[in-house]
Amino acid sequence: MLLSLIQDIDIEEKIQHAPDANYSIGVFIGSMLPFIILVALAYLIFRYNKNKKE
Numbered sequence: 741m742l743l744s745l746i747q748d749i750d751i752e753e754k755i756q757h758a759p760d761a762n763y764s765i766g767v768f769i770g771s772m773l774p775f776i777i778l779v780a781l782a783y784l785i786f787r788y789n790k791n792k793k794e
């Protein structure tokens with residue numbers, strides 16, 4: 741996590757220098773993946789705590 745704060749990633753520059761159009765799809769998926777993982781983790785914790793309560 742600390743490493744991601746240190747790195748300066750410019751997505752627009754990566755897309756401009758991409759070898760083909762499929763690269764931009766990979767960059768989009770790679771940028772959305774951490775968000776999706778955090779949402780899934782929050783849902784699993786919520787569901788676990790809700791079932792524990794019952």
